[in-house]
Amino acid sequence: MQLSRDDLKRAYRSMFTIRTFEERVVKEFAQGNIPGFAHVYLGQEASGVGVCFDLSNDDYIGSTHRGHGHCIAKGCDVHGMMLEIMGKEGGLCGGKGGSMHIADMSKGMLGANAIVGGSPPIAVGAALTQKLKGTGKVAVAFSGDGASNQGTTFEALNMAVVLKVPAIFVFENNGYGEHTASSYAVGGPSIVERAKSFGMPGEVVDGSDFFAVREAMGRALERGRANEGPYALEIVCSRFTGHFVGDPQAYRLPEEVAKAKANDPIPRFRNAVTEAALLEHADLDAIEQEVLAEVEDAVQVGMAANRPSLSTLEKDVYVRY
C-alpha cells in the first residue's frame, strides 16, 4: 500500500519520538532522575515503527525489557511513559510498573516484559482471543535474539501453529543478548529458520529500513487478518548502545558501533523520502521541533510530578494480610 504524505510524517514522527525519548532517558538516567535501570531502543526505531505502523488499538503487542520504542510505536502517551519510567504519580501504570513493565490496555499494549521469552506465550493467547471472537485482529510478540533461545518461545511458536492463531512473532535480532553476541548464542542458520521449522512462513528483514519492515509486516498482517495462522519476522537491526544504560560495552569494538550508526534508520528514512520528493526537509525539521518540545515537556512534567501516594502501595490487590 502506498503511503500518503501524512503517513510518512506519522512514521517519521514516531521514529524520531523514540529517538528523542530514549536519548533523554539516557541523559535523565545519568543524572539520577530515573530509578533502577533502563534498556533503550536507540538504533532499532524502524523496526518497532514498521511493525506497529498498520496496527490499530485493537491489535495487540507484547514487548520486551527494551520496550519503550514498542510503546511509542503503538501509540502510548509519551508523558505517561516518562512519568512511569521516573516512578511518578500519573504514570501509565501509576508508577507500579516502571521501565520494564509499561503497559496500556487501551492501546493494545500488553506490557513490556522483563522476562526474556515472557511475551510469546501471552501473545498466543491474545491471538487466540482474536480468532475465537473473529475480530480479524492480530497479536504481535516482540522478542530479541536472546528470547529466541528460550523454551517458552519454542512452545509459543508451536502452539500458534497448532491452534492456527493470528500471532506474529517479531524477532528483533540486534546482534546481542545482553553482552553476548547472537553469533555465539543462537545455534543453527538463523532465527527465522527456527520459526519456519514449526510450520509458519517467515522472512528476514533489514531493520534499518522502515519501508522494508512495514512491507514484510504487511505480509504477516495479510495472513493474520485472514485467520490463516502465524508468521515470523527476523528483523536484523543494531543496538547503538549497550545492554542497559551505562553499559561500558568493552565487548564491542568502536568500529562495530560506528558501522551500525552509519546505517542509522532515521537519516536513512529522511534521505529516502526527500530524494524521492515525497517530503521536504522542512516538513521533517518541523516534526523534529515538535517532538523535541513534547519530550522536553514530558521530562519537565515528570520531574515536577509527585511520587505515587503511599496509599497506593496496597491498591490493586485482592487481599491484604
Added chain:
Amino acid sequence: MAKKSYRQAINDALRQEMRRDPNVIVLGEDVAGGHGASGETGGVGGVFGLTGGLYKEFGPTRVLDTPISESAIIGAASGAAVTGMRPVAEIMFVDFVGVCFDQIYNQAAKFRYMFGGKAKTPMVIRTAIGAGFRGGAQHSQTLHPLFTMVPGLKVVMPANPYDAKGLLISAIRDDDPVIFMESKVLYDMEGEVPDEAYRIPFGEANIVREGKDLTFVAFGAMVPRALAVANTLAAEGISVEVIDPRTTSPLDEDTILESVAKTGRLVVIDESPPRCGLAADISSLVADKGFRSLKAPIGKVTCPHTPVPFAPNLEDEFMPNPRRIEEAARAVLAYS
C-alpha cells in the same frame, strides 16, 4: 438433592459456566483428546475425565487441545484472559508447574498490580494435587504453599463435591487468576450437589464440625481425614471443631481465630512439607493474633521433609494419616 462425585461436580460447573458465558473456554492437554488419531476425537475428556463430554457439546473452539507445552498453555490462557476471554486451563498434575511457573507468578499474577490496576486476568488454572495415588515423586505433590505466597493469585482447595462445584463457579467468574487445586484422592468422593449453578465465596471457611475442646484446621483431602479423627475422639467425649478454610488465599482468618478463642487448642493438618507450608502459616497466624487464646503449643501434622515416596507403605506414612493426626491431637489435649 442429587448425589454426585467430586469429579461430576467439577464437570457440572465447567459445563454450566460454558453454557452461560461464551467467553469461557477450556484448554489443556487432552481436555478433548484423540486429535489426529485414527479413532474418536474428543472422547478422552482429560486424563482424569474432568472435562468429559465438553468437546462434544461445545466443539473445538471452546475445548482446545494443546501440545504438551505448559508454558504456552498458561501464557495462552493469560493472554486470552487480558483480551476478553475467561479461560480455564488445565495443568494435568500440579507437579508440572515447574515448567511453566514463570507464566504464572511473573506474568498472570502480576498484571493487575504491575499495570496499575488497568488489566484484568480472569483465568482459572485447574490442577490435580496430592499423594495417595501411587504416582511417585513427580505426580503426587500438593504445592499449594508455592501459590499461596504469590501476591495476585487466589488459591482454592475444595474438600468435597458441593464445595468443588460452588468454588469452581466462583473461580470462573472471578477477575483474578485462580489456582483451583483438585485433590486426586477425592475425585470419586460422593456428596449432595445441587443441579443448578451456585457460588461459594472465597475467603469463607467451612465449619465442617462444631466442637469446644480442640480445633482442627485442615485443607483439601486432609479435611475428611481430620473429620474422621474428630468423630473417633467424639466417642471418648472429646469435642473437636473441624475447620476447612476452602481457600488458602484469601484466608478466612477470623473463623480460625474465633475457633481457637473457643477451644484454646489447635492442630493444623496439611499435606505439604513442614517448612513454609500452610501448617506453619496457620500456626504463625494464631501465634500472632490468637496468642492469648492458646492453652497448649500448636500441633502440626504435615508430610515429612522428603519427596513423595512410591512404595505404598511409605506413601501412606508420608501423608498425614489418621494415626498421626490422632497422636497430635492427644498431645495437644494432654498439655496443661
